[in-house]
Amino acid sequence: MLREILESFGDEVVVIEKPVKKNLEITRYLLKYRDRPVLFKDVEGWEVAGNVWSTRKRIAKYLKTDVGGLLDLMTRAMSHPRPFATVGTAPFLKNRSSDFSLLELPVPKYYPGDGGPYFTSAMIIARDGGFVNVSFHRMMVLDERRAAVRLVPRHLYSMWREKAEGGEELDVRIVVGNPVHLLLAGSTSVAYGVSELEVASAMSEVAFGEPLRTVNLGGIPVPVESEFVFEARITPELVDEGPFVDITGTYDVVRKQPVVVFERMYHVDEPIFHALLSGSYEHYMLMGLPKEPQIYESVKRVVPKVHGVRLTEGGAMWLHAVVSITKQHEGDGKNAILAAFAGHPSLKHVVVVDDDVDIYDDREVEWAVATRFQPDRDLVLIPNARGSSLDPSGEGGITTKWGVDATKPLKGGEKFERARP
Numbered sequence: 253m254l255r256e257i258l259e260s261f262g263d264e265v266v267v268i269e270k271p272v273k274k275n276l277e278i279t280r281y282l283l284k285y286r287d288r289p290v291l292f293k294d295v296e297g298w299e300v301a302g303n304v305w306s307t308r309k310r311i312a313k314y315l316k317t318d319v320g321g322l323l324d325l326m327t328r329a330m331s332h333p334r335p336f337a338t339v340g341t342a343p344f345l346k347n348r349s350s351d352f353s354l355l356e357l358p359v360p361k362y363y364p365g366d367g368g369p370y371f372t373s374a375m376i377i378a379r380d381g382g383f384v385n386v387s388f389h390r391m392m393v394l395d396e397r398r399a400a401v402r403l404v405p406r407h408l409y410s411m412w413r414e415k416a417e418g419g420e421e422l423d424v425r426i427v428v429g430n431p432v433h434l435l436l437a438g439s440t441s442v443a444y445g446v447s448e449l450e451v452a453s454a455m456s457e458v459a460f461g462e463p464l465r466t467v468n469l470g471g472i473p474v475p476v477e478s479e480f481v482f483e484a485r486i487t488p489e490l491v492d493e494g495p496f497v498d499i500t501g502t503y504d505v506v507r508k509q510p511v512v513v514f515e516r517m518y519h520v521d522e523p524i525f526h527a528l529l530s531g532s533y534e535h536y537m538l539m540g541l542p543k544e545p546q547i548y549e550s551v552k553r554v555v556p557k558v559h560g561v562r563l564t565e566g567g568a569m570w571l572h573a574v575v576s577i578t579k580q581h582e583g584d585g586k587n588a589i590l591a592a593f594a595g596h597p598s599l600k601h602v603v604v605v606d607d608d609v610d611i612y613d614d615r616e617v618e619w620a621v622a623t624r625f626q627p628d629r630d631l632v633l634i635p636n637a638r639g640s641s642l643d644p645s646g647e648g649g650i651t652t653k654w655g656v657d658a659t660k661p662l663k664g665g666e667k668f669e670r671a672r673p
C-alpha cells in the first residue's frame with residue numbers, strides 16, 4: 253500500500269506536518285519539491301501524497317530494474333500480458349460507507365483557473381463481458397456525489413457510449429492510490445480485449461515474482477492494493493468539464509463530458525490520497541513512460557537495432573522524443589523518425605542518435621545534434637500533420653512535425669567519433 257511504498261523511499265520523502273488546504277495551497281509544495289515525494293500529514297483531516305513517482309530512477313528501483321530496463325519491462329508486459337489473481341479479501345474492504353461527500357475528501361483544486369477540484373490519479377475499471385478495461389480519467393467534482401469525467405474516444409468511451417445510446421448507465425469502479433505498475437499499465441494503449449490488469453500483472457510477476465492480486469467487487473475485479481475504491485456509474489448526462497491544466501502546463505479546453513455518480517466508498521485504515529499534480533514530473537512519468545514502448549516497437553519494424561527511446565521532460569514527455577539506433581543503411585535515421593511519429597501520433601519532434609549517445613543526458617543529445625546534424629540534409633519536416641490537441645501552438649490538433657537525424661554516416665564516420673582518454 254501507499255504508506256509502505258513511501259516508507260521504502262526513506263529520507264527522500266518530504267513530510268509536511270502543518271495543516272495544508274486542498275484548494276491551491278497543496279500545489280505550492282508539489283512545485284517546490286518537484287522531484288521528491290511529498291507526504292502531507294493534514295490536508296483538512298486527511299493524509300495526502302504527491303510527486304510519488306516523479307523520477308525514472310525511483311520508478312525503476314521500485315520495480316527492481318534500472319532506468320534503461322523500464323522500457324524492456326513495459327514492452328514485454330504489453331506484448332505478453334499475464335493473468336491476474338483473484339483473492340477473497342482486500343485491506344480497503346475494512347472501511348465501507350454509503351454516507352460520504354466528495355466535497356469532504358481531499359480532492360485538490362490545483363490551479364486558480366481550474367474548473368473545480370479534480371481527481372487526477374484516479375483510474376476507472378469497467379467490464380464488457382469477459383474484458384476488463386482500466387484507464388486514467390480526470391474527474392471534476394460537481395457536488396457531493398457527482399463529477400464530470402473526461403472520456404477520450406478510446407475503450408472506456410466506447411463502452412460508455414454503447415450504454416448511453418440505449419439510455420443505460422455504465423457500472424464502474426474508481427480506484428485511487430495505486431502502485432506504479434498498475435498506474436503505468438493504466439496508461440498503456442493495448443488492443444481492445446487486452447486488459448490493463450493483465451499488463452500490470454505481467455510487470456508484477458517480473459518485479460515481485462507474483463501476479464497482480466484483485467478482489468471481486470460486484471462483478472468487477474479491483475486491485476487489492478488500492479487505497480480508495482468507489483462504486484460508481486457513468487450516466488448519459490453531459491455537462492461542461494474544465495478548464496484543466498494538462499500535461500503541457502497549459503489549460504485544456506472546456507468540453508461536454510459525461511457525469512459519473514459515486515455511490516459507495518471503501519478505503520484502507522488510515523488511507524493516503526494520491527494527489528497527481530497536472531503538468532508535474534509525476535504527470536510526465538505516468539502519462540509518458542507507457543508511450544515509449546509504442547515508439548520502440550514502431551521504430552523496430554524499420555530499423556532492427558533500437559537501443560532506447562526517451563520522451564523528454566523538456567517536451568512534457570509527450571511532444572518530444574529521442575531514439576537511439578544502430579544504422580545498417582543510410583536513410584535508417586530518417587526512417588526511424590517517420591516510424592517514431594507513427595508509434596506516438598501526438599509526437600511533434602524527434603531526435604535520432606547513435607548508440608554511443610546517452611539519450612538520458614540532454615547535453616549528450618545536444619552534442620550529437622551540434623556535431624552530426626546539418627539542417628539542409630538531415631532535417632525532416634512534415635507539415636499539416638495530425639498532432640496533439642494539448643499543444644497550444646497547433647491549430648485544431650494540426651501541427652508541423654520535425655525530425656532531426658543526428659546519426660553518423662556509415663562511411664567516414666570516424667571523424668564524428670569523440671576522443672577517448
